Amino acid sequence: MEEIDQYFNQVYDQYVNKIYRFIYLKVSLVETAEDLSSEVFLRLYRHIQKNNPVIENPQAFVYQIARNVIADHYRSKKITVVSIEKTTIEIEDIQERTREQGEVSLEMDRIKEAIAKLQGDYQDLIIWRYVDELTVPEIAQITGKTEENVRVGVHRAIQALKGKVDI
Amino acid sequence: MAYEKDLIAKISRLKEIEPRNSWVLFAKTNIQNEANKGVGQKLSLIQEIGHLVSYARYLERPAYIFAVLAFVVLGGIGYKVSQNSLPGDALYSVRSIIEKATTRNDSSATFKIAERRLADLRRVVEGNMVKNLASATEEFNLSVAEVSRGLLALVENEPKKALQVSRELVQLQKGKAQIEQILGATIGEEETSELTNALKVLVEAELNDLQKRTLIDEQEELLKQAFDAYQEEDYQKALENIWMISN
Numbered sequence: 329m330e331e332i333d334q335y336f337n338q339v340y341d342q343y344v345n346k347i348y349r350f351i352y353l354k355v356s357l358v359e360t361a362e363d364l365s366s367e368v369f370l371r372l373y374r375h376i377q378k379n380n381p382v383i384e385n386p387q388a389f390v391y392q393i394a395r396n397v398i399a400d401h402y403r404s405k406k407i408t409v410v411s412i413e414k415t416t417i418e419i420e421d422i423q424e425r426t427r428e429q430g431e432v433s434l435e436m437d438r439i440k441e442a443i444a445k446l447q448g449d450y451q452d453l454i455i456w457r458y459v460d461e462l463t464v465p466e467i468a469q470i471t472g473k474t475e476e477n478v479r480v481g482v483h484r485a486i487q488a489l490k491g492k493v494d495i
Numbered sequence: 496m497a498y499e500k501d502l503i504a505k506i507s508r509l510k511e512i513e514p515r516n517s518w519v520l521f522a523k524t525n526i527q528n529e530a531n532k533g534v535g536q537k538l539s540l541i542q543e544i545g546h547l548v549s550y551a552r553y554l555e556r557p558a559y560i561f562a563v564l565a566f567v568v569l570g571g572i573g574y575k576v577s578q579n580s581l582p583g584d585a586l587y588s589v590r591s592i593i594e595k596a597t598t599r600n601d602s603s604a605t606f607k608i609a610e611r612r613l614a615d616l617r618r619v620v621e622g623n624m625v626k627n628l629a630s631a632t633e634e635f636n637l638s639v640a641e642v643s644r645g646l647l648a649l650v651e652n653e654p655k656k657a658l659q660v661s662r663e664l665v666q667l668q669k670g671k672a673q674i675e676q677i678l679g680a681t682i683g684e685e686e687t688s689e690l691t692n693a694l695k696v697l698v699e700a701e702l703n704d705l706q707k708r709t710l711i712d713e714q715e716e717l718l719k720q721a722f723d724a725y726q727e728e729d730y731q732k733a734l735e736n737i738w739m740i741s742n
Contacts, residue, residue: 365514489502
């Protein structure tokens with residue numbers, strides 16, 4: 329029991345910020361990001377309880393859980409298209425909340441908004457490569473793709489982002 | 496190329512996004528609590544005492560006397576240390592047993608225990624003691640549930656005493672609200688709801704009683720304010736008005 333808690337604490341402390349940020353950049357709401365991040369780590373804890381506590385690549389593992397949790401979230405919400413009005417309301421809401429917390433400047437909001445307009449895979453690649461600063465091999469381990477595919481994907485994601493952002 | 500570098504520099508600034516510290520702290524303990532539900536249930540007081548008493552059979556043999564003496568001396572030291580322990584610490588169960596054994600089994604005693612649990616929780620939160628948080632919260636919630644049951648019993652059997660202890664209860668709620676503010680999360684919603692219900696029953700009983708009494712104008716005005724607060728489900732405020740009438 330102690331061993332499980334110790335290992336969980338170690339992984340939690342190391343990745344909680346990254347997972348929260350990854351989810352927040354994809355769902356754009358603080359409450360939802362908190363709920364989904366909790367779900368990620370609850371699934372991790374249960375996995376550690378059931379299996380051997382030591383996970384070969386905890387970083388890849390928690391990001392994979394996060395992707396599943398986000399997919400489950402959207403599936404349960406049955407979100408297909410987000411209207412421009414809703415997006416604007418959500419952005420205003422985020423700005424108000426984040427301004428209070430001193431987390432994100434307005435300029436960062438513009439980048440965040442542009443990332444949110446990208447397709448899911450491109451969002452992931454941008455966040456992992458340039459926000460979380462993961463290496464190409466690390467991203468390849470998470471996605472199960474070859475390093476070459478990841479490099480091409482990151483390049484295409486940046487090109488796609490250029491078209492969405494006005495700097 | 497410069498445009499791309501600028502864009503990447505701006506993207507990388509998004510790493511400044513961080514979760515709320517209070518959420519990080521609270522989520523971790525909640526996850527461990529949630530995942531461990533039903534695992535490692537605590538022994539009841541009777542089971543714990545029975546467990547200790549079972550060791551008395553060794554006293555039949557004189558050879559164990561030194562061991563017993565050593566146990567007593569170390570026990571004394573352990574007692575001192577345990578008094579400063581917190582929920583989640585190894586020696587906390589010792590403190591808990593001593594508290595239960597030395598506290599009278601009546602309603603006012605449960606308030607004292609709840610106050611101690613609140614003080615423990617405050618120490619844990621202010622000291623950022625993550626490993627103690629889940630246990631301290633659970634112990635506090637248990638004591639709040641006890642308090643709610645105690646208050647309901649007092650309203651039925653000793654209404655005057657119920658009004659007296661309600662002052663301590665309001666202080667307890669205020670202390671809890673302060674801790675919730677630090678944590679940025681609600682503690683024990685179910686237990687809080689039980690407590691609010693107990694306060695509601697107390698306020699109803701007091702208002703019914705006051706309606707039957709002859710009051711001076713000033714008291715009538717306070718009673719009206721208490722009724723208004725009751726209608727708005729602000730039982731703390733209603734009680735404050737009732738206390739002023741009763742003084």
